[in-house]
Amino acid sequence: MPDAVLRLDPLRAWRFVAGKVSALGAVTSPPYDVLEPAIVRRLTDSDLHNMVRLILPRDPELGPGRYDEPAHRLAGWQRDGVVIQDERPALYVYEQRLGGAVLCGLIGLLRLDPTRRVVLPHENVMPHWVDDRLRLMEATDADLEPILLAYSGGGAASDAVDAARDGEPWLEAETDHGAEHRIWRIEDPALIAEISEELSKHEALIADGHHRYAAYLERQLREPYRPGAAVGLAMLVDYVRHPLTLDPIHRVIPGLDLDTVRLRTPGDWQMQPGRVEGDPNRISVTDGSSWLTLHSASDAPTVTLLHEVLLPAWGVAEDNLGFHHTLADALALADARQVAVELTAPTMDQVLRSAAQGVVLPQKATSFGPKPRVGLLFRML
Template sequence: MLDPRGVLRLDPLRAWRFVAGKVSALGAVTSPPYDVLEPAIVRRLTDSDLHNMVRLILPRDPDLGPARYNEPAHRLAGWQRDGVVVQDEQPALYVYEQRLGSAVLCGLVGLLRLDPTRQVVLPHEEVMPHWVDDRLQLMEATDADLEPILLAYADGGAASDAVDAARSGEPWVEAETYNGAEHRIWRIDDPEVLETIELELAKHEAVIADGHHRYAAYLERQLREPYRQTAEVGLAMLVDYIRHPLTLDPIHRVVPGLDLMTVQSRTPAGWQMQPGRVEGDPDRISVTDGSSWLTLHTESEVPTVALLHEVLFPAWGVVEDDLSFHHTLSDALALAGPQQLAVELAAPRMDQVLRSAAQGVVLPQKATSFGPKPRVGLLFRTL
């Protein structure tokens, strides 16, 4: 066995899953990740099944403070007691495939060996401390990792061959979600195949594509429980983005207290400003009050999201704690007004993200939205 320190490693686990006969449908109890859940989606998921994972990953009643995490902990314990969820009998790595039209997510789910030194598990964006604390409190209350983080690496070789070979067999779990996506899971438990995967992954490093706050919570949990072996790992999905490409989308901002006049008068020299929303420019930043648009552009190799936070926001006098973040432009536009601008961004290029991560440079919080994202609830882990 390889020394896990300083190498990329994904260990097998005995995953938990829902029992089909105990819920309305396997797809009906799943959820998108917590940080993309808009209120309308939460209502739909809450109504879909009494056991939907949103009831665990998005604790309600924030006025209760830390006590709000007791509800999902008690709920999970009840599901375990009643046999609504069961644990796999033998440890395995799990191949997870999600198909929606032409979009395919495919990779390995297992227990990621944590890397506090950032040698092989590379973050690419900053985190917000309150969300790290939120995820950590949920992890501690439930003693579980309910949502896999998503990591990307390149040219997986024998490990990717093992993933594709597993997909030629009968799935262990199948589900379909309300959006029409098809989900399939296979198990890899053959010792020789697992060793082949381990040896291959040890040659690589991986970038955190989605789940920076959960990964930061994993690291904090490890610091708090240094003698607990199960705290040395966290639930993760690892994707070879060369063989199974990921999409890369922007996350838009809404800025309270900002108006178009301030943008026009206080934008630093060197930025081009055009009235209207100029499309087709991968390096543009467009702002709107809901009726008028202004598009900004400057020549730089730095991703526009970094320039927005490091150059424009200070020039405009923006207090970053007041920002809200939105995965869809329509959600941001719905909040735009004369004193509250929506900021539309273009996605950073993949090479920019990878180069930044490899150099140890992180982008601002919520800089990117990688996809497709693994569905929550098909596999989870208890400590």
């Protein structure tokens, strides 16, 4: 088998036509796994062509048939000229700005790496979500959402990204709270070759999109002779030049109460009443009225300790958990019959070290950001 190398190929991306929709920003969406019901309702109302109508198939009771609706909808958008394909292949430089937060990197077709030698996952996946994303990919024959990868020291590739941003954008859009999105194209073969040579020296961490990447790999297994199945849509960020944020994902645990937490937490854990802030290694649990803060002497990420130590001690099955990117959403569900668990984020060093060793954190361990907006660019196979 040839040596695996990090590779991002150009593509002829698909995009919305500004004159066919209310606004380019109005048809975009955050990634599927951060969409709370209130956000989905607002996006659905914003424009008949909002991407949430594709990435979140409705009516779960329909079973596999629920993926037919987004497939038919996308085909209709193509037929009506609402979305069109770029004339020439390119690597796309994407920049997102909101206040002082900036996301900047390259979008292209990521060469898949089943051996995990250069594309490194850092957290586990839930099979039902992998199956969900795969069914959507197969029904639409599309990659609708780029996954997000992080690498360091991009050299010539990062120089090309920054140089492109000095020119006029190819596409611009504005979304919630004044977030600004700009895209530039890189299509010069010599420059693309230079970028490819630079990227081949690196490995990349999957920052966001583990379930979609697992679905890419499964699609490749099912269609090994289809050239388009060997790659998947991805955004690659040099996190040294353009840093990413790293936040926790909190849990809600049905059927668990604070008395059980007090009684069944292992004796070598420190336990304090209240929510103790400022401790990067704490786990805080609440039923909506009272808090309990737990601390372990271990230097393992708190999410690992929760899943490997505390959940078994409390008698909690992992498939009963709810996951929430904001603490407010988790706290809104806490009551005497289910607790909310506030976690602290792993450090970048912890994530990188575990990924390099081939050790994955539990599912939904981290939330890297900012995340690329869905709908500005997508890919049809």
